[in-house]
Every structure is written in C-alpha cells, then in structure tokens.
Amino acid sequence: MKEGIDRIIDEQEKKLRFSSFSFDIAKKICSKVVQSVQQKGETGFVLARVNGLTVYARCLSGGSLNNEEWARRKANLCERYGISSYHVVRRLERDGKTLASCGMNDEDYGFSAGSFPILLTSGVCIGSITFSGMSGEEDHQVVASQIAAELDAHIPSVI
Numbered sequence: 001m002k003e004g005i006d007r008i009i010d011e012q013e014k015k016l017r018f019s020s021f022s023f024d025i026a027k028k029i030c031s032k033v034v035q036s037v038q039q040k041g042e043t044g045f046v047l048a049r050v051n052g053l054t055v056y057a058r059c060l061s062g063g064s065l066n067n068e069e070w071a072r073r074k075a076n077l078c079e080r081y082g083i084s085s086y087h088v089v090r091r092l093e094r095d096g097k098t099l100a101s102c103g104m105n106d107e108d109y110g111f112s113a114g115s116f117p118i119l120l121t122s123g124v125c126i127g128s129i130t131f132s133g134m135s136g137e138e139d140h141q142v143v144a145s146q147i148a149a150e151l152d153a154h155i156p157s158v159i
Helices: 002-015 023-039 065-081 085-094 136-151
Strands: 045-050 053-059 115-120 125-132
Touching: 002 085, 002 115, 002 136, 023 045, 023 053, 023 125, 023 136, 045 065, 053 065, 065 085, 065 115, 065 125, 085 136, 115 136, 125 136
Parallel strands: none
Antiparallel strands: 045 053, 045 125, 115 125
C-alpha cells in the first residue's frame, strides 16, 4: 500500500499546477481550506507563502501556537524540496534518512504531511499552502483537494 500512496502523491503533484498564480488565488484556496476544516468540526492553522512572503495566515478558533509553528515548519520542508511535505517525509523514511542527516533541524523543518507546493506548469515551486491541525494525511488532503477544486482537476485521495 505504501507504493500506492506514493503514486497518488506523484499524481497530485503532476496534476495540480498553475499556468498563472496570484495572491488572490492563494487567499481563495486558503478560505476554502478554512471552510472545509470548519465543516468537519476541526481546528488548526492555514498558511500560504509565495516567494518567501506570507500572503495568508489564519488561526481557526480553537487553534494554537503549536499549529502555527507546525505549519511554518512543514512549509519550510515543502519549499526546500519543491514537493509536498508528505512526499518528502515518505521519501526520507523510505531511504532511512532523518531531517538531521539531511542537514535540517527540528526548529525550522517539520517532519510531517500537510504542506502542498504551489507549482507552475513548468514544475517550478513558487511557494506553498499548508494546514496544520488534523492528522498529517488529512492536512495534506484538505489542501490538495482545495487546490484541485480551484484548478477544476480530479485527483485521487491519500485518505
């Protein structure tokens, strides 16, 4: 089943690419993430960054500083590799590596799913949209699903 998840993540990252992107698109996607999470009765923190600039950050009612810190750290991991933090985690686990063995520390990088890259059609990563508050897989999927909705793309789910 592990290989199946890896194929799903690869497919999501190949399909969810933008021909153009703006701060308004980031805000729209993040607002839909918030709505989706609230409909589930969950809480947490949503973060969007483009070219290193925070363009959206919101703590949902009941969220915590812990959620915000995890979002920041997961976004750093995603943006460092240009793929979802879930993809990075699975790759490092498969290769028997840790953050430390790759020159990263726990203060700046989060070893968890939930940050999805903002990819252009060329494959260039220009930022990330991140959620922290549920399980890592759920965090990943809520973001991927809302990016897919914005792009009118159909993607498989990791959960």
